[in-house]
Amino acid sequence: MKKLMIAGNLFFALSILGACGSEEAEPEENNSGDTAEMSDQQETQEKEEPVAEFLSSEKLQERIQKGMDLDSYSAExxxxEEKGKTTLVxxxxxxxxEEIKAQVLQSxxxxxxxxxxxxxxxxVxxxxxxxxxxxxxxxxDMEEDMSE
Known part of the structure; x- marks a missing residue:
């Protein structure tokens, strides 16, 4: 009786796995209309996403202050830049x-x-x-750095 129950459970589990696997293996139909619809939806989503805007000069000066150590400034x-809040011009x-430098940021x-x-x-x-x-x-008496 125990063997029969184990075999039944095994058969049941394999049939479920087989059904799941067969759904994944079915090839999808490729309708060009569907592809165009998906492209339109993606473009709409991209347009709806907020575009990062540069910070104002005042906000930049709040985040970058005189006396800030160089490592903190570089990290900030x-x-x-990664968030699109400014760019190095x-x-x-x-x-x-070469130690005394200036960087110009867009605001x-x-x-x-x-x-x-x-x-x-x-x-600043x-x-x-x-x-x-x-x-x-x-x-x-500063000159533009042309090294990069």
Whole structure:
């Protein structure tokens, strides 16, 4: 009797597994109409997803502050770039001193120049135009970093 119950359970389990397997093995019909519908749905979903916007200069200055250590600044910049909150536009170096640098970040309403001395952020300034940034950095004897 025990063998009969084990055999029955085994048969039942195998039939269920066979039924599950046969559903996966059936080839799907490929209708070009279905494919077009799926593409339309995907495009609609992509359009509905919110597009990341750059932070304002003020918000960037709240997140990147004078005195912030270089590692924290780098981590913050990387996180903001990955989320599409800013982008690095240009890099500058002090003429004759590779340790003193400036990075220009794009904001929603202009540009933010972040100056560092190799250890920490020494200055954070915002500007309405790239020309203003360049004039400011040229006054400090900084030149564009063309190494990358």
């Amino acid at each position: 910049l990387t996180a903001m 240009k890099k500058y170096n002090l003429t004759g001193n 929603a309403d202009g540009f933010v120049a972040v100056e560092t001395d190799g250890l920490e952020v020494t200055d 300034s915002n500007f309405k135009s790239m020309q203003e940034v360049e004039d400011h950095l040229n006054e400090k």
